[in-house]
Amino acid sequence: xxxxxxxxxxxxxxxxxxxxxxxxxxxxxxxxxxxxxxxxxxxxxxxxxxxxxxxxxxxxxxxxxxxxxxxxxxxxxxxxxxxxxxxxxxxxxxxxxxxxxxxxxxxxxxxxxxxxxxxxxxxxxxxxxxxxxxxxxxxxxxxxxxxxxxxxxxxxxxxxxxxxxxxxxxxxxxxxxxxxxxxxxxxxxxxxxxxxxxxxxxxxxxxxxxxxxxxxxxxxxxxxxxxxxxxxxxxxxxxxxxxxxxxxxxxxxxxxxxxxxxxxxxxxxxxxxxxxxxxxxxxxxxxxxxxxxxxxxxxxxxxxxxxxxxxxxxxxxxxxxxxxxxxxxxxxxxxxxxxxxxxxxxxxxxxxxxxx
Amino acid sequence: xxxxxxxxxxxxxxxxxxxxxxxxxxxxxxxxxxxxxxxxxxxxxxxxxxxxxxxxxxxxxxxxxxxxxxxxxxxxxxxxxxxxxxxxxxxxxxxxxxxxxxxxxxxxxxxxxxxxxxxxxxxxxxxxxxxxxxxxxxxxxxxxxxxxxxxxxxxxxxxxxxxxxxxxxxxxxxxxxxxxxxxxxxxxxxxxxxxxxxxxxxxxxxxxxxxxxxxxxxxxxxxxxxxxxxxxxxxxxxxxxxxxxxxxxxxxxx
Numbered sequence: 001x002x003x004x005x006x007x008x009x010x011x012x013x014x015x016x017x018x019x020x021x022x023x024x025x026x027x028x029x030x031x032x033x034x035x036x037x038x039x040x041x042x043x044x045x046x047x048x049x050x051x052x053x054x055x056x057x058x059x060x061x062x063x064x065x066x067x068x069x070x071x072x073x074x075x076x077x078x079x080x081x082x083x084x085x086x087x088x089x090x091x092x093x094x095x096x097x098x099x100x101x102x103x104x105x106x107x108x109x110x111x112x113x114x115x116x117x118x119x120x121x122x123x124x125x126x127x128x129x130x131x132x133x134x135x136x137x138x139x140x141x142x143x144x145x146x147x148x149x150x151x152x153x154x155x156x157x158x159x160x161x162x163x164x165x166x167x168x169x170x171x172x173x174x175x176x177x178x179x180x181x182x183x184x185x186x187x188x189x190x191x192x193x194x195x196x197x198x199x200x201x202x203x204x205x206x207x208x209x210x211x212x213x214x215x216x217x218x219x220x221x222x223x224x225x226x227x228x229x230x231x232x233x234x235x236x237x238x239x240x241x242x243x244x245x246x247x248x249x250x251x252x253x254x255x256x257x258x259x260x261x262x263x264x265x266x267x268x269x270x271x272x273x274x275x276x277x278x279x280x281x282x283x284x285x286x287x288x289x290x291x292x293x294x295x296x297x298x299x300x301x302x303x304x305x306x307x308x309x310x311x312x313x314x315x316x317x318x319x320x321x322x323x324x325x326x327x328x329x330x331x332x333x334x335x336x337x338x339x340x341x342x343x344x345x346x347x348x349x350x351x352x353x354x355x356x
Numbered sequence: 357x358x359x360x361x362x363x364x365x366x367x368x369x370x371x372x373x374x375x376x377x378x379x380x381x382x383x384x385x386x387x388x389x390x391x392x393x394x395x396x397x398x399x400x401x402x403x404x405x406x407x408x409x410x411x412x413x414x415x416x417x418x419x420x421x422x423x424x425x426x427x428x429x430x431x432x433x434x435x436x437x438x439x440x441x442x443x444x445x446x447x448x449x450x451x452x453x454x455x456x457x458x459x460x461x462x463x464x465x466x467x468x469x470x471x472x473x474x475x476x477x478x479x480x481x482x483x484x485x486x487x488x489x490x491x492x493x494x495x496x497x498x499x500x501x502x503x504x505x506x507x508x509x510x511x512x513x514x515x516x517x518x519x520x521x522x523x524x525x526x527x528x529x530x531x532x533x534x535x536x537x538x539x540x541x542x543x544x545x546x547x548x549x550x551x552x553x554x555x556x557x558x559x560x561x562x563x564x565x566x567x568x569x570x571x572x573x574x575x576x577x578x579x580x581x582x583x584x585x586x587x588x589x590x591x592x593x594x595x596x597x598x599x600x601x602x603x604x605x606x607x608x609x610x
Contacts, residue, residue, distance in 0.1 A: 004474075007474050008474050008476055008477075204471075204472055204474070205471050205472070207474055207475055207476075208470055208471050208472060208473055208474065208475055209462050209467045209468060209469075209470040209473065209475045209478070210468060210469055210470060210471045211475065212451075212455065212458070212459060212462070212475045213459065213462075213463075213468045215448070215451060216448050216451065216459050219448035219449060219450055219451060220446065220447065220448050220449070222410075222446065223442075223446050223447065223448065224448075224459075225429070225430045225431050225434075226408065226410070226430055226431075226434060226440055226442075226446075227434060227459060227460045227463050227517065227521065228431050228434035228435055228460075228463040228464065228521075229431055229463055229468055230429070230431045230432075231431070234468065237469070241471075
C-alpha cells in the first residue's frame, strides 16, 4: 500500500527515509507542533515550494530540459486564483475556476513554447522561456488595471478558509491541543493536502512508462528516437505537465497568502531559488525537492534571525560581528551553495543514497 | 516468400561538394542476409543513416513494403519496421541493462504515454526483456547501470535491443567491432539464429571476411559512395573490385 503510494520509488537510504519521515511529520502537524503565525506560514511555504520544485525536477532532472519560465507558470496559477476571487462571487467555485484556469493556461503556453522551440536544441528552449517569462513579468506589471501592477492584488477567499471562521465550539471547545480551530487551520490543510497529493502524482508520473521514456531521452535522445519514441512529443508533454503542476502550486500559494504580486509570484528571484533548491536537494530524484525546499525555506526564514543572534553574541570581537550581521545571510547561503555543489554534485539525496 | 521489402532508388547524399552516397539503387528481400562491404569511408554507415533516417537524403527514395518512407522521421521509420544497431555504442548509460531493453519493448507496445501506471508493474514487458537478455547472456547484469559494462557487453546489449524491437529489417553496423575473440561468437550466433528464421531481412556491415563468408547470402560493395558490386558472396569476393577495394587501391579502371 505504502509502496504503491510512493509508486515503488523508495528513498533507498535509511538516513534519507528518516529525514523524509521527519519532514512529513512536521509538515502534517505543523500548526500543532509549531503554533504561531510565522512558523505555520513557513510550513505552508515549504509545502508550496516542495511541489513547485518537484514539478521543476520533472523537466530538469528527469527530462533534462532547462527552463527559466517556471515562475511564470507558478504566477499564472497564483494570478488565476487572484483574478477569479476578485471578479467572481466569493466561494470555492472561484478557487476551482482560478486554479484550473491558471493550470490550463500554463499548460497551453508551455505547449506553444515547446512546439516552437523543443524541436531545435535544448539551449534554444531555455532562451525562449527566458524571453517569454520576462515579457510576461513586464506585461503583468504594466496591465495594472487588471493585475494591480506592482502593488499586486488582495482578494477574499472563501470565509471558511479565513481566521474569522471558527468551528467545533460545541464538540471540542474550539481548540485542539491549544490551537484555535479556525479557517486558517483549514487553509493550511488545504495547502498541505494539495501539495502532498500532487507530489505523489508527480512521483507516480516519473515512475510510469512515460517517466522512463523521459529519462531515456535525457540520457540519449538520439537513441530514444531510434527505438521509436518521438522525442519532441515527450519533451513537450513533460513541459506541459510540469507547467500545470507549477500553476497549481501557485494557486495553493495564492490561497494561503490571500495576496499576489510580482514579488511573490513572478519575480526572477523565485526562479533562482527554485534552481538552487533542486540542485541542493538532488536532481532527478523527486525527494530532492522535499529536502531542497525545506532546507532553503527554513534558511530563508530563520538564518537571518540566527545570524543576528550570533552577531550580537560575538560583539566586541573584531570583524566577526560584521560577517555575521543579519544582512549578510545571502553571502553565507551562497557559500553553502558553492560548497554543497562542490561536495555533493548529486545533491543531498544523491549523496545519501551513495553513502548508504 | 522472397519479395523485396526494402528498396532504395538512386539514394544520394551530399555534404557540401562531397558525395557520400552516390545514387545507390538496391533492393533487399525477406529472408536474405546482405553483407555490405567496402573500405573505410565508402559510405556504408551513411547509407545506413539514410535508410534509418538519421540523415536526410539529398536525392532519391527509400521504400519499405512498397511505401515511400523517405520523408519520415527516425521514430516513424522505426514504427514502420526499420531497426538499427549502431556501430558506436549508443545506449542509455545511467539506466540499468534491463531498463534499456525494457524501453525498446515498451516503445513497440506503444506505452510511452502511459502516465499513471508503475513502469515495473507491466510484467509482460519485463518478462520479454528478461528473455532477450537471457539470449545474449546478459541476464546476470540486469540491474547494473550500462555505464559499468565492458565494451563487449555493451555491444551485446546493443544487439539485444535490436532483437527486442523485432523489426522487419534488421540493420547491424559492425556488431562485433572491438569485441574479444570469445565474445564475438555470441553475437554472431544470434545473427545466425535470426537468419535461420528465414523471414527476416538482415543488413550487415562487416569487415571480417570469415564472418561474411559464413553468414551472407549476398554481398554488396560500396566504393566512394557508389554501388561497385552486388551478387553472390563467392563471386563478389573473388572479383577484382573487392580485391582491389580491400587492398585500398584506386578503382579508376573499373
